[in-house]
Amino acid sequence: QVQLVESGGGLVKPGGSLRLSCAASGFTFRDYYMSWIRQAPGKGLEWVSYISPSGITVYYADSVKGRLTISRDNAKNSLYLQMNSLRAEDTAVYYCARQIKVAGLFDYWGQGTLVTVSS
Amino acid sequence: EIVLTQSPGTLSLSPGERATLSCRASQSVSSNYLAWYQQKPGQAPRLLIYAASSRATGIPDRFSGSGSGTDFTLTISRLEPEDFALYYCQQYGSSPWTFGQGTKVEIK
Numbered sequence: 001q002v003q004l005v006e007s008g009g010g011l012v013k014p015g016g017s018l019r020l021s022c023a024a025s026g027f028t029f030r031d032y033y034m035s036w037i038r039q040a041p042g043k044g045l046e047w048v049s050y051i052s053p054s055g056i057t058v059y060y061a062d063s064v065k066g067r068l069t070i071s072r073d074n075a076k077n078s079l080y081l082q083m084n085s086l087r088a089e090d091t092a093v094y095y096c097a098r099q100i101k102v103a104g105l106f107d108y109w110g111q112g113t114l115v116t117v118s119s
Numbered sequence: 120e121i122v123l124t125q126s127p128g129t130l131s132l133s134p135g136e137r138a139t140l141s142c143r144a145s146q147s148v149s150s151n152y153l154a155w156y157q158q159k160p161g162q163a164p165r166l167l168i169y170a171a172s173s174r175a176t177g178i179p180d181r182f183s184g185s186g187s188g189t190d191f192t193l194t195i196s197r198l199e200p201e202d203f204a205l206y207y208c209q210q211y212g213s214s215p216w217t218f219g220q221g222t223k224v225e226i227k
Binding site for chain 1: 152154156163164165166167169183195207209211214215216217218219221
């Protein structure tokens with residue numbers, strides 16, 4: 001069965017960095033577009049970034065452009081999100097999600113990892 | 120960016136009743152690429168409906184989606200205890216992909 005397991009969240013000071021990971025299993029990871037989606041405490045969902053199966057094409061929401069970097073390692077069935085210059089408004093649960101082709105439709109989600117940006 | 124507005128914010132109903140949730144887009148959703156997700160506390164969202172009216176794999180037929188253009192509806196024909204949750208609509212017809220703010224379906 002499809003499984004997505006995020007890790008790497010935690011407490012970080014404003015301006016700090018963090019790297020999130022998502023371990024995928026139960027499907028051919030290298031064939032799928034993948035995304036990161038976040039949810040601030042008590043708030044709705046916000047799509048953050050996606051990456052193509054090869055890793056060549058990436059796309060970001062304006063709110064994170066230049067600060068967050070998505071990447072993947074198909075040999076390790078893993079998705080990553082490097083988070084730099086973090087701000088309080090980046091505080092959220094970060095989910096990795098499998099996309100149905102290039103469309104921004106998400107058929108499987110991980111359980112999420114909490115990132116808290118606070119001094 | 121397409122803004123999705125969901126209504127009502129909270130729906131208080133009893134098991135067995137019909138639930139009707141609305142999602143209105145600030146501009147037409149390309150190809151009616153509108154999805155609905157269910158989220159329970161502490162859990163990840165679950166895909167229910169895509170392309171406005173197609174049920175995802177394993178979703179019971181009491182869930183149905185309808186609508187086109189800017190107005191979309193999720194209907195739960197007879198609420199089961201496990202259906203009380205948060206529901207989000209999402210458009211994936213144009214970038215950036217956006218979500219509504221959610222409708223909570225609670226037990227009356």
